[in-house]
Amino acid sequence: MTQQKKTIASGLSEADAIERAKQGDAESFAGLYALHKRRVYSLCLRMTGNTAEAEDLTQEAFLQLYRKIVTFRGESAFSTWLHRLAVNVVLMRLRKKGLPEVSLEESLEPQQEDGPRKDIGARDNMLAGSIDRLNLERAIESLPPGYRIIFVLHDIEGYEHNEIAEMMGCSIGNSKSQLHKARMKLRDLLKPSRAERAAKRA
Amino acid sequence: MIGLGKRGEGVMNCAEFQKVLPYIIETGGNTEEERHLRECLVCSDLVEDLKYIVEQAKLLVPMEDPSPRVWEEIKASLEREGRIKRARLKGRLLGPIPWIGALGAIILVAFAAFLVERGRQQQASASVENTTPPLQTISLNTVPTEQDDEQLLQQVAASRPSSASAYQSNLDQVNASIADAKRTLEQNPDDEDARQSLIRAYQQKALLYELAAQ
Amino acid sequence: MAGRQKMSNTSRSVTLGLLAALALAATASAADKKEFRYTVARGATISVVNDYGSVRLRASGVSQVVVSATPSSSKVEVDAAQNGNRVEVRTHFLRKTGENDGRVEYDLQVPADANVMIRTASGPVQVRGVGGDVSVDADTGQVDVRDSNGHVRVRTVGGPITLNNLKDGFVEATSVGGPVMLNNVAGRVVSVNTTGGAIVYSGDFGGGGQYSLTSHSGNIDVSLSASASVDLTARTVTGTVENDFPLQAPVHPIMALSQGKSFAGTSNAGASAVRLRTFSGRIRVKKSH
Numbered sequence: 139m140t141q142q143k144k145t146i147a148s149g150l151s152e153a154d155a156i157e158r159a160k161q162g163d164a165e166s167f168a169g170l171y172a173l174h175k176r177r178v179y180s181l182c183l184r185m186t187g188n189t190a191e192a193e194d195l196t197q198e199a200f201l202q203l204y205r206k207i208v209t210f211r212g213e214s215a216f217s218t219w220l221h222r223l224a225v226n227v228v229l230m231r232l233r234k235k236g237l238p239e240v241s242l243e244e245s246l247e248p249q250q251e252d253g254p255r256k257d258i259g260a261r262d263n264m265l266a267g268s269i270d271r272l273n274l275e276r277a278i279e280s281l282p283p284g285y286r287i288i289f290v291l292h293d294i295e296g297y298e299h300n301e302i303a304e305m306m307g308c309s310i311g312n313s314k315s316q317l318h319k320a321r322m323k324l325r326d327l328l329k330p331s332r333a334e335r336a337a338k339r340a
Numbered sequence: 341m342i343g344l345g346k347r348g349e350g351v352m353n354c355a356e357f358q359k360v361l362p363y364i365i366e367t368g369g370n371t372e373e374e375r376h377l378r379e380c381l382v383c384s385d386l387v388e389d390l391k392y393i394v395e396q397a398k399l400l401v402p403m404e405d406p407s408p409r410v411w412e413e414i415k416a417s418l419e420r421e422g423r424i425k426r427a428r429l430k431g432r433l434l435g436p437i438p439w440i441g442a443l444g445a446i447i448l449v450a451f452a453a454f455l456v457e458r459g460r461q462q463q464a465s466a467s468v469e470n471t472t473p474p475l476q477t478i479s480l481n482t483v484p485t486e487q488d489d490e491q492l493l494q495q496v497a498a499s500r501p502s503s504a505s506a507y508q509s510n511l512d513q514v515n516a517s518i519a520d521a522k523r524t525l526e527q528n529p530d531d532e533d534a535r536q537s538l539i540r541a542y543q544q545k546a547l548l549y550e551l552a553a554q
Numbered sequence: 555m556a557g558r559q560k561m562s563n564t565s566r567s568v569t570l571g572l573l574a575a576l577a578l579a580a581t582a583s584a585a586d587k588k589e590f591r592y593t594v595a596r597g598a599t600i601s602v603v604n605d606y607g608s609v610r611l612r613a614s615g616v617s618q619v620v621v622s623a624t625p626s627s628s629k630v631e632v633d634a635a636q637n638g639n640r641v642e643v644r645t646h647f648l649r650k651t652g653e654n655d656g657r658v659e660y661d662l663q664v665p666a667d668a669n670v671m672i673r674t675a676s677g678p679v680q681v682r683g684v685g686g687d688v689s690v691d692a693d694t695g696q697v698d699v700r701d702s703n704g705h706v707r708v709r710t711v712g713g714p715i716t717l718n719n720l721k722d723g724f725v726e727a728t729s730v731g732g733p734v735m736l737n738n739v740a741g742r743v744v745s746v747n748t749t750g751g752a753i754v755y756s757g758d759f760g761g762g763g764q765y766s767l768t769s770h771s772g773n774i775d776v777s778l779s780a781s782a783s784v785d786l787t788a789r790t791v792t793g794t795v796e797n798d799f800p801l802q803a804p805v806h807p808i809m810a811l812s813q814g815k816s817f818a819g820t821s822n823a824g825a826s827a828v829r830l831r832t833f834s835g836r837i838r839v840k841k842s843h
């Protein structure tokens with residue numbers, strides 16, 4: 139994907155802004171920020187579930203970007219490079235807080251959650267048609283951090299398991315099983331009726 | 341290898357299927373696993389649900405911007421670090437030579453976001469198993485064409501019919517302003533104000549695309 | 555002028571909406587109105603997404619978010635929830651509905667230091683007294699933000715924007731076709747952009763900030779108080795400019811002045827930088843009384 143994108147995105151527009159930013163042109167910095175702030179911020183927000191932290195991380199990601207921009211040589215698309223950098227900033231922060239490792243380490247241990255579902259053998263209502271954006275956003279927000287990160291990276295941001303494994307320092311199988319658990323957990327969260335959920339929240 | 345003993349009667353059960361599911365859901369399983377999936381309602385419901393979740397997740401687009409404070413703090417840090425010159429915004433927005441590229445950059449973001457969303461929707465409805473990251477497939481070198489404008493209007497008409505005519509008339513207005521500024525620039529390529537007018541016209545068009553995508 | 559017309563259309567539809575609400579009042583029972591209350595910490599974020607129907611939000615002195623919502627039919631419901639220090643309110647269509655059945659009227663009270671994000675299509679928005687960041691996006695809805703000292707960002711397709719008594723902030727107002735009115739708006743950075751919408755500013759460009767008012771074809775009208783401390787430049791490409799405000803000629807002219815197309819100068823200490831730009835509209839600066 140990076141290769142294809144490299145040729146596609148090597149056009150003038152963004153490249154110009156990048157070159158100018160390398161020379162310290164303030165408008166170009168601002169332009170690059172304007173281009174990418176929403177996606178970077180959303181990424182941070184979804185991974186942390188916290189606005190203040192997401193803003194802080196967005197700031198940190200762009201500062202790192204601007205410090206490192208002189209080293210950007212167009213090996214990959216700029217947005218790919220930037221988002222990867224942002225993911226690393228978030229992961230670094232979470233690692234400092236010791237959050238995702240806890241749930242990552244347990245992932246290869248045989249666990250209750252790995253086993254068959256409790257409701258095995260009985261069909262229940264299907265999800266189809268019942269999720270809206272807000273429900274889903276909320277459910278994702280309430281996932282345990284380790285699950286949430288993998289889910290955001292794979293199912294929302296579109297990273298592959300091998301990329302996630304590299305960034306998170308885990309195995310590909312580990313990434314797959316974590317993702318699966320995240321989706322199963324989401325299914326649990328989304329399953330009860332609206333009324334039941336409301337009652338549970340209250 | 342013949343499934344004996346461990347697999348009971350040689351028929352896979354739900355527990356066994358669900359144990360391997362994480363590793364086969366995106367690639368498909370072997371004959372035995374596929375057969376269990378075909379024959380077991382519980383497991384096929386489960387897989388359907390998971391696919392539905394994945395499909396819905398693909399439709400989530402970035403919705404929120406960070407507070408303007410974030411940029412101010414970034415800018416202040418950059419100034420302190422001496423990475424950008426501490427200067428009042430001057431009339432000159434971008435240098436005089438490859439400016440058309442900069443115009444592209446301005447409109448691109450919003451347009452790309454629009455395409456991404458459309459791509460995600462099409463992809464999600466087409467196939468859940470197709471895990472190609474949609475964000476990577478879009479050319480960042482395009483500016484919206486007339487067909488894109490048409491599609492934008494159709495999308496608004498479908499999602500917020502009451503806003504359709506406003507988008508129509510404002511898009512017309514913006515396109516006219518782009519043509520306006522371009523014409524003046526062709527006659528007088530050194531007219532800095534006309535050039536900035538053109539940049540702003542593209543920014544306004546980008547805003548329309550951005551608001552339409554919400 | 556296009557901008558004016560649009561505004562009167564909008565205010566007419568608001569009036570019609572109010573009449574309709576009055577007419578319905580007899581039949582609509584109190585049970586139709588939903589109320590939600592959430593206790594939040596400092597700097598909470600409140601977001602409201604509502605296509606049709608109004609959103610009125612004002613700051614209160616307590617650390618509680620109170621949402622009252624009145625749906626117009628059983629085809630819509632209100633989805634409200636608290637997640638940490640965020641309160642999210644969203645109109646949820648149970649079935650495909652249009653502007654009449656899909657309408658929900660919202661009234662919210664939020665703590666004074668809250669951050670607010672609102673998105674509507676045709677619904678009018680009013681935000682008062684909020685000290686945190688205010689961000690409003692609308693298609694055709696009229697947006698009115700007043701008495702704030704935080705960062706304010708408003709963007710509309712055609713909806714008129716009115717900003718009143720904003721201080722010390724970072725103010726960004728963008729409309730493609732709608733007019734933008736600013737009354738006593740001051741801040742570190744104030745930036746207004748339109749394509750066809752008129753821009754009307756009255757106040758003193760206070761605080762030593764950077765002000766930029768720009769329209770492609772809309773007119774820009776500025777009424778400036780005599781005490782204003784500004785360093786002002788005005789320029790049009792194909793339109794006209796008029797100045798009735800006493801300005802000192804700039805010491806170092808930064809742009810070539812051409813008769814009828816531009817003017818520049820300072821008043822008092824010239825603390826705030828003011829840029830007025832239009833492509834084909836008319837710029838007029840005069841003294842307010």
Ligand SMILES: [Zn+2]
Nearest residue numbers: 354380382383
């Ligand atoms: Zn089964």
